[in-house]
Amino acid sequence: MDVRDLLFEIGTEEIPARFMPWALEEIKKIATEEFQKERLVYKAIESYGTPRRLVILVRGLQEKQDDLVEEIKGPLWSQAFDIYNNPTRAALGFAKSRGVPVETLKKKEINGQFYVFAIMREEGKDTASVLPALLDRLIRRLVFPKNMYWREPSLRFVRPIRWLLCLYGDEVIPLQLGSLTGDKVTRGHRFMGSSRVEISSASEYLEKLYDNYVIVDQAKRKEKILSGIASIEMEHNVKAVLPPDLIDENVFLVEYPVPFIGTFDESFLSLPEEVLITVMIHHQKYFPVKDVGGKLKPAFIGVSNNRATDMAVVREGNERVLRARLSDAVFFYNEDLKKPLALRVNDLQGIVYQESLGTLYDKVMRVKDLALNLCNELGCDEETADLVERAAFLSKADLVTNMVYEFPELRGVMGREYARANGENERVARALHEQYLPAFVGDALPRDIIGAIVGIADRIDNIVSCGKMGLLPTGSQDPYGLRRTARCLNELILGLAIDVDLKRIVENSARSLKCDPDVAGRVMEFLKQRLYVQLREKGFSHDVASLALAVIGEKPLQAVKLAEQLESVRKEEWFQNLVTAAIRVRNILAKAGDFAPKAVDETKFQSDSEAKLYRKIQEITPKLSDALKKYQWERIISLLLDLEPIISEFFEKVLVMAEDPEIRENRLSLLYECNKLFRLVGDLGAIRGSKSGD
Numbered sequence: 001m002d003v004r005d006l007l008f009e010i011g012t013e014e015i016p017a018r019f020m021p022w023a024l025e026e027i028k029k030i031a032t033e034e035f036q037k038e039r040l041v042y043k044a045i046e047s048y049g050t051p052r053r054l055v056i057l058v059r060g061l062q063e064k065q066d067d068l069v070e071e072i073k074g075p076l077w078s079q080a081f082d083i084y085n086n087p088t089r090a091a092l093g094f095a096k097s098r099g100v101p102v103e104t105l106k107k108k109e110i111n112g113q114f115y116v117f118a119i120m121r122e123e124g125k126d127t128a129s130v131l132p133a134l135l136d137r138l139i140r141r142l143v144f145p146k147n148m149y150w151r152e153p154s155l156r157f158v159r160p161i162r163w164l165l166c167l168y169g170d171e172v173i174p175l176q177l178g179s180l181t182g183d184k185v186t187r188g189h190r191f192m193g194s195s196r197v198e199i200s201s202a203s204e205y206l207e208k209l210y211d212n213y214v215i216v217d218q219a220k221r222k223e224k225i226l227s228g229i230a231s232i233e234m235e236h237n238v239k240a241v242l243p244p245d246l247i248d249e250n251v252f253l254v255e256y257p258v259p260f261i262g263t264f265d266e267s268f269l270s271l272p273e274e275v276l277i278t279v280m281i282h283h284q285k286y287f288p289v290k291d292v293g294g295k296l297k298p299a300f301i302g303v304s305n306n307r308a309t310d311m312a313v314v315r316e317g318n319e320r321v322l323r324a325r326l327s328d329a330v331f332f333y334n335e336d337l338k339k340p341l342a343l344r345v346n347d348l349q350g351i352v353y354q355e356s357l358g359t360l361y362d363k364v365m366r367v368k369d370l371a372l373n374l375c376n377e378l379g380c381d382e383e384t385a386d387l388v389e390r391a392a393f394l395s396k397a398d399l400v401t402n403m404v405y406e407f408p409e410l411r412g413v414m415g416r417e418y419a420r421a422n423g424e425n426e427r428v429a430r431a432l433h434e435q436y437l438p439a440f441v442g443d444a445l446p447r448d449i450i451g452a453i454v455g456i457a458d459r460i461d462n463i464v465s466c467g468k469m470g471l472l473p474t475g476s477q478d479p480y481g482l483r484r485t486a487r488c489l490n491e492l493i494l495g496l497a498i499d500v501d502l503k504r505i506v507e508n509s510a511r512s513l514k515c516d517p518d519v520a521g522r523v524m525e526f527l528k529q530r531l532y533v534q535l536r537e538k539g540f541s542h543d544v545a546s547l548a549l550a551v552i553g554e555k556p557l558q559a560v561k562l563a564e565q566l567e568s569v570r571k572e573e574w575f576q577n578l579v580t581a582a583i584r585v586r587n588i589l590a591k592a593g594d595f596a597p598k599a600v601d602e603t604k605f606q607s608d609s610e611a612k613l614y615r616k617i618q619e620i621t622p623k624l625s626d627a628l629k630k631y632q633w634e635r636i637i638s639l640l641l642d643l644e645p646i647i648s649e650f651f652e653k654v655l656v657m658a659e660d661p662e663i664r665e666n667r668l669s670l671l672y673e674c675n676k677l678f679r680l681v682g683d684l685g686a687i688r689g690s691k692s693g694d
Helices: 017-037 089-098 127-141 202-211 218-236 244-251 266-270 273-283 311-336 341-350 360-378 382-394 402-406 413-421 426-434 449-468 482-495 502-512 519-537 542-552 556-569 573-591 608-629 633-653 661-680
Strands: 003-012 044-050 053-062 068-076 106-110 113-122 148-150 152-157 161-168 258-263 287-290 296-304 352-354
Touching: 003 127, 003 202, 017 044, 017 053, 017 127, 017 244, 044 218, 053 127, 068 089, 068 106, 089 113, 127 161, 218 244, 218 258, 218 296, 258 311, 266 296, 266 311, 273 287, 273 296, 273 311, 273 413, 296 311, 311 402, 341 360, 341 382, 341 413, 352 360, 360 382, 360 449, 360 502, 382 426, 382 449, 413 426, 426 449, 449 482, 449 502, 449 519, 482 519, 482 556, 502 519, 519 542, 519 556, 542 556, 556 633, 573 633, 573 661, 608 633, 608 661
Parallel strands: none
Antiparallel strands: 003 053, 003 161, 044 053, 068 113, 106 113, 148 152, 258 296, 287 296
16 A cells, blocks of 8 residues: 655744653654554654644555454344344344345354354545544644643644644645644744745655754754764863753754853852852753863853854853843842841741641741651760751751742752851751752762751651641642652661651651641551552562561661561572461461460370470560561571471371360460461461462
């Protein structure tokens, strides 16, 4: 069958860069679904995008839909045809209802029975006749996080659509979208290209737009940006700071990237480095520049969307804008230094944290108390506790500074810098920044326990506060980012090996917030669910992760250590035998009905296997309890290893359900004691791969 390429370009006003990576994936996904739905076969779908256009290029699209062949099941063959194969009323009625001649009905066997089938055939339509409706659906299904309405009330899109380029081979597809009609005309670069570029076929599209200063392929724009930056680095003997997100953002801010280097006054280097980097990256989308030794230089690399005749004009314009932003930062910094952080804490009383949770000052006081409780639990010395108390007291003071108000990304960073300027202890100053670490998966961890303790207390207060308000995540909804908060909490605890009891600190937080009795339980369930997800991501099996959480889920560090021990032995034969025995014990006791356990009577033992098991239970139980209290997971595994051959021998040689009722009850009582021992380490029967017994 003949094929042609389909080129479809949606021309718009500038689309926000943050939407573009999602949009390129989404338009490709929707197109794939729509072509499959319409039985249109193609070789490949490619998606491209710039700030002013979204494009799909469908390679090798066949010129006609596949024919639709559908088999529809009818009555039993024996009901539809008599012994002479003459159609009955049932066959005639079925054929008529499906619009097919009765002689075309087919006989097919299903589960030993023969049925009548009608074969429905629908000839495929020409692709060109199907495309207008298909492409209309494609546009309307592309719903962005934020959309606009203009002219046509029924049409919404991320930005107003200004033109539609729609070519199938060299044929224009007459798509009608509001007042726009599909055409073979696109537009070049807003400043350097032609406002009318005629495209004859998909094969010349990319080249013609390149001639009009539009690099449609985002991968090639990225290559041009990186190669341009590399050239600047070599020429000026510098190294650019290249955050991947910022590179991608610049890719979708321009249609024809032109990297350039600019400078700023060296006096601005008196500002904290993070301030300069934040202004350049987050506000101006520039790449900061460092020397070969890693020291920040008074320079930046920008990416222009315009190759001006004189690039000095572009550079000077960007330098002027950056100079104004940095001048503001200097002013804010100097003004903030006039008032110490400690005197700003009372200002937090004027900021409502949440109507029913009080002010930000109230939150700080709660976090301080929680942090001190945590210090006590962890056995911190008096000096550490004093530093934690001071850090918690100052933890949110920078939120009422001019700098953080203007640049929210600098919370914590400015707290650290202002604390240093105020003469606070260096560990306290560092903690004001490190309380927010890690902020995401893979982020740096605090280097000092002071910031870690304040960070744990702050996150617990956030989660419990939301628990009190009934705002814990449900389903996919998580408007307050509590899943991320819980993940970072666990990353912090595990990364620094802090052996904290979350249940205790959650209960303390719930009391401080005067929560309903069930809130602490719901919060702990939420935290355990998040820890379970992280254990699975670390490679632990479902059953091992679940058992570890059931045994010691309130202490994340110990849960991981237990999971590691269980995972190391779960496939070993002795452990599987032990798990099988645990299941048999549980099942036998469950089937015993009204059995009431009594003290085991050694005089009623009829075999050495019973006596050995009883003695082993008496020997191991106190040791196991002691090991659990001390979280000695290796020792616990060793004790279970010691038990396995004894209990395996018992089941091999002893019939529990003996005919003599006294013997039977004594053996059941022995198993009851054995089950109590197993329950100390959770439900071993949940470990998969074991064999259940009776």
